Amino acid sequence: MLKKLWAQLLGTRIGRSVFRVGLPASNLQRAQVAISSFLLHMQPAKVHQRTLKFSTTLGLGLITLYLFFILIITGVLLMFYYVPSTDLAYQSMKDLEFVVTAGMVLRNMHRWAAHLMVIFVMLHMCRVFYTGAYKQPREFNWVIGVILFILTLALSFTGYLLPWDQLAFWAITVGSSIAGYAPIVGEKIKFILLGGHTVGQAALLRFYVLHVVLLPGAALVLIGIHLWRVRKDGGLARPGEPAFTQEELPATALPTTKSYGLMELAHGTTPAVGVEPDDEVFTWPNLIFREILVFMLVVVLLLVLAIFWNAPLEEFANPVHPPNPAKAPWYFLGLQELVSYSALWGGVIVPALIVVALVALPYLDRRRAGIGVWFSRERKVALSIFSICLVTMIVLTIIGSVFRGPNWSFQVPWKPNIVAEER
Amino acid sequence: MASSELRKLYPWFIVAGLAVGGLVILAFYKDQFREWKEWQHAYIKQEMARATNEAQRAAAALIPVEIKQIVLPDVGRIDRCTTCHLAVDDASYSGFKQPLAYHPNHAQHPFEKFACTICHQGQGLAATREAAHGHVEHWERPMLPMKYIEASCAKCHLASDISGAPKLAKGRALFDEIGCIGCHKLKGSGGVIGPELDGVGARRSPEWLAKHFRTPAAVTPGSAMPPIKVTDEEIDALTLYMLSLTEERLDAYYTSMQVLPGPEAGQRLFLEKGCIGCHSLGGQGGKVGPALEGLKGRRDATWIAAHFRNPQATTPGTMMPKFDFTEAQIRALTEFLLTKTEPGAVNLLKFPAQMTPIERGKAVFKKYGCAGCHGRDAMSGVPNPNAKTAQQVPGLKFVSEGYNKAELRKRILGGQKEINKLNPKGPQPPLYMPAWGGKISEGELDDLVEYLMSLLPKTEKTDF
Numbered sequence: 001m002l003k004k005l006w007a008q009l010l011g012t013r014i015g016r017s018v019f020r021v022g023l024p025a026s027n028l029q030r031a032q033v034a035i036s037s038f039l040l041h042m043q044p045a046k047v048h049q050r051t052l053k054f055s056t057t058l059g060l061g062l063i064t065l066y067l068f069f070i071l072i073i074t075g076v077l078l079m080f081y082y083v084p085s086t087d088l089a090y091q092s093m094k095d096l097e098f099v100v101t102a103g104m105v106l107r108n109m110h111r112w113a114a115h116l117m118v119i120f121v122m123l124h125m126c127r128v129f130y131t132g133a134y135k136q137p138r139e140f141n142w143v144i145g146v147i148l149f150i151l152t153l154a155l156s157f158t159g160y161l162l163p164w165d166q167l168a169f170w171a172i173t174v175g176s177s178i179a180g181y182a183p184i185v186g187e188k189i190k191f192i193l194l195g196g197h198t199v200g201q202a203a204l205l206r207f208y209v210l211h212v213v214l215l216p217g218a219a220l221v222l223i224g225i226h227l228w229r230v231r232k233d234g235g236l237a238r239p240g241e242p243a244f245t246q247e248e249l250p251a252t253a254l255p256t257t258k259s260y261g262l263m264e265l266a267h268g269t270t271p272a273v274g275v276e277p278d279d280e281v282f283t284w285p286n287l288i289f290r291e292i293l294v295f296m297l298v299v300v301l302l303l304v305l306a307i308f309w310n311a312p313l314e315e316f317a318n319p320v321h322p323p324n325p326a327k328a329p330w331y332f333l334g335l336q337e338l339v340s341y342s343a344l345w346g347g348v349i350v351p352a353l354i355v356v357a358l359v360a361l362p363y364l365d366r367r368r369a370g371i372g373v374w375f376s377r378e379r380k381v382a383l384s385i386f387s388i389c390l391v392t393m394i395v396l397t398i399i400g401s402v403f404r405g406p407n408w409s410f411q412v413p414w415k416p417n418i419v420a421e422e423r
Numbered sequence: 424m425a426s427s428e429l430r431k432l433y434p435w436f437i438v439a440g441l442a443v444g445g446l447v448i449l450a451f452y453k454d455q456f457r458e459w460k461e462w463q464h465a466y467i468k469q470e471m472a473r474a475t476n477e478a479q480r481a482a483a484a485l486i487p488v489e490i491k492q493i494v495l496p497d498v499g500r501i502d503r504c505t506t507c508h509l510a511v512d513d514a515s516y517s518g519f520k521q522p523l524a525y526h527p528n529h530a531q532h533p534f535e536k537f538a539c540t541i542c543h544q545g546q547g548l549a550a551t552r553e554a555a556h557g558h559v560e561h562w563e564r565p566m567l568p569m570k571y572i573e574a575s576c577a578k579c580h581l582a583s584d585i586s587g588a589p590k591l592a593k594g595r596a597l598f599d600e601i602g603c604i605g606c607h608k609l610k611g612s613g614g615v616i617g618p619e620l621d622g623v624g625a626r627r628s629p630e631w632l633a634k635h636f637r638t639p640a641a642v643t644p645g646s647a648m649p650p651i652k653v654t655d656e657e658i659d660a661l662t663l664y665m666l667s668l669t670e671e672r673l674d675a676y677y678t679s680m681q682v683l684p685g686p687e688a689g690q691r692l693f694l695e696k697g698c699i700g701c702h703s704l705g706g707q708g709g710k711v712g713p714a715l716e717g718l719k720g721r722r723d724a725t726w727i728a729a730h731f732r733n734p735q736a737t738t739p740g741t742m743m744p745k746f747d748f749t750e751a752q753i754r755a756l757t758e759f760l761l762t763k764t765e766p767g768a769v770n771l772l773k774f775p776a777q778m779t780p781i782e783r784g785k786a787v788f789k790k791y792g793c794a795g796c797h798g799r800d801a802m803s804g805v806p807n808p809n810a811k812t813a814q815q816v817p818g819l820k821f822v823s824e825g826y827n828k829a830e831l832r833k834r835i836l837g838g839q840k841e842i843n844k845l846n847p848k849g850p851q852p853p854l855y856m857p858a859w860g861g862k863i864s865e866g867e868l869d870d871l872v873e874y875l876m877s878l879l880p881k882t883e884k885t886d887f
Contacts, residue, residue, distance in 0.1 A: 289429055300439060307453065
């Protein structure tokens, strides 16, 4: 019945003008749906069977993308209420909580989606590593992914300051002072970031502009390229995919007596061309439906979080009264833990090493073993090194988050060291 | 024509679709039922019930259900308390149960200038009972209990001037009398043994302060402060005075009321401005201007006020200079001159010049908070564990037997940081004699020594 109505709507002149292809009835139309739609053409008309299997990617990249979209939508709505001034920012939070219709749910969704996005970006990176999916020809897409990872952290970090409460103020004060530990340029970087030597009105405005314009704009462009490259690099990595070749046809090899279609001029072959057509299925409806389902589940998860758990908001920011201990946002707590041993190591060397190692990874690890396979036995060394680094970072983060009490002293979470006086 | 595999996902679509729809409805449903709406409906119901004619009923039915707020741009405050407390300015609601009760006595503090949280504290921006009253995590200024409400008066008024805040005045007087200033610094003057008290009202809760006065060590382990032995009522007054020390001062309109027109403020101004240099009261003072005794019989309030505004206007050719008094100050001086200059009342006034050195010395003793450790009237000191002097700060009754004047002066100026221990192996006694050199003036020191030397009762004087 509903389907009939839909088909009728698509049959009208207006319907045809919006959707070029109606509900597809043939394979040709199924291909056309993907090709002729702006939103869907990012994906090929047909994908490999493997792509549909949940265990191939666990949907991690897709979930990250959805979280990003949800963040943009909720973020734009929040911008209608938020004033980036040290006098009014905190009041905006109170207005959202007490006056704005569904304002608290909106802020909660944005907050929880932001934390989830950081987590899912990290999980997505782990998935790509553990399935060896960054190897040729996907090296550069991995590099773009690393940049997107850093952008995600920067987005979360800049957003962290905006409520202008104690939590925001001191997390950013601690976080930005980690940046200040770099020799020679550290103080300069911190100054440029904060627009001064301490967190104040200038810092709030800078973080706001970064958070709502520059960083999301950059992320959007890079996400576009990232997805484009996934398709152009032959879809998802899979075992036994043909090696990437880039034979260039010399210009002299082409007869000059003929005019050419673009297809004939494209050089090289991408792995998807001409192989295994039988293992492929149409993107519509097989992939699209699954993607929509994942989106719905993400929305359900976020709504549950946002309805039942409120985003934190502490006292109005007080520059002369630091909490003890003052902690950076959770994803920097591993570094802050390291800083407590050595500012140079935690603030400069380790973060620099992490970024350099991640960017260099696909160019160092060039063996074509274990592509598209989870925890391939052929990659024991690479897997071990990565896992050890990962576990170390997780352990440091957990120590920094829950095992550190006043004055950064060691404590067990169920028996905190209290020095905070009763008021 | 979907594959059978895809069909297996259909139940998931239905479940997820219902979940999304249900959760969105739940979110908006929760949003629609806000606490304050119930109170507004209760108010409208009340108004409907009171309506005596059709027109009133129609007006009551039209009362909108909406957030209400009072915006105070001068002080950057927005108070939404009236969202629930809808009848604060409607006297016909007096005696009603909260939140629909009338707020009496607000004629001098109109809501549009003061709203609610300036006096009551709490979280003006909030619109739920718990959060608005401020008894929630991460809100530092919950509502002041009513017994401490006078603490807020000090945000605009001088604590000593307010006849409407007797508890605050009492707390302040007690603070001076007990000699807290001997150990604690306040507004730049005072001792160094205890912490400074500026802003203490913003740092501490009423419960903490009251507990602290009774047994300081219970809330501050190792505190040198002796328990304050006063009545519960006096503890409340002291707590209230501490709560008034917030360093929060309101600008513009609000400071204009710093000096409240009243005879007490007038008396203080009279002394401060040195009026006694030209005029005399009770036979004391200058002879340049007319004596002020019995002024009430000679002049009325209008004349006196006009005289302060411009002396030449009322008395051409007078030598009296024009002081730049505010209107409030003029009113205060006028009230003082009309009430305290009666022939019988002038004796209440005592000017330093009229006092004996011993009387002045007693005032110095009070000013520097010596009583805080040596006891009121200097007779017996407070506990000082492990001090050789019977584990107490010594009383000063017999000071003239142990010191001559020069020695005593040296002792006051130099202090004694190391107090002799009772048990040499025990801990250092927490209280010690601070050095007052550089703080006390030469004249004050002379008077103080005179006072201390006078403490020994004549009958007990022994000659060796």
